[in-house]
Amino acid sequence: MAVANNNPSTETIAQRAKNELREYALLSLYLFVCFGALVLYKAAILGEEGISYLPSGLAAIKALILAKFIMLGQMIRLGDRRGGGRIAYVIAYKALLYLILLLVLSVIEEVVVGLIHGRSVAAALAEFGGAKLPQTLATSLIMLLILIPYLASRELNVALGEGRLWTLLLERRDGPRSADLAAAARESGPTNPSDHPYQ
Template structure:
């Protein structure tokens, strides 16, 4: 991945590692905020039903794992060969990344099951059986979380590396209507 100031050929390994670590950290924070909000919502709903629920650390662990899975998708350039209108590329990549996350989440569940002494078949049956509705709902939410993230990446590429973040964070002068005393 090239940074705003370096081409891929002149970028050192240390620069690439720093850039990827920064992106991983930002993605992890984004996912943590999203998952944390969902867990608070679930806690509130279950609390109204008299059920105590507050998994400590679940949002952070899930954010770190899924961020790594997404970074793996970036590394293998998942969906990068598709060139079309930006909206179609975003939708296509969101579906591909969702599939990647689902597959890797199934693998993760099997590994966790094996660690806890369950067979792979038992872990898969549990994942697909009782949890199917929950998995479908979670998948839809994950798709909605992926779309803004992937949209920001695609818009950054379309505008020129780094330009989106400059537009988002640069200071804009007051508009002409504000200087004339007219409020929008």
């Protein structure tokens, strides 16, 4: 006979795992849409030149890998130890840190793949500093543009209160609750500007 587990710590861990899994799925979906659009754009450009290009599953695999890297950054609380500051600066600072993290982990991934295929570490690293350098810089800029909206939504959610951002976004603009939610956000926020965590 199964015995119900009433251990609160187990329930907390299970709930946390469920929330992290949901966030990972949503982040992977967001990245998949971004990368999928880029793949289709590249395929359209190459198609005009008579080159067939549509890598099956590339966007999905890249989204799953980078989402895991970003979740790792959240796990180590990347950028959270800097302290307060204006929210725009916090978003920009975190975006740069996460971009550096993704680049470092991507390089490590390439080195490991190279070693598996019999290439030396120097040969794998040379690709990033040689012919692949323009592509690496362009990819980095695109990743930065992808990271900013995601991190901005997280920081705004923290500033407004957990879950309030999505409640406001999903409300009708002229709905009766919109004004109530906006008023509640103003009332629950710090009355003194110097008390704001992002000031």
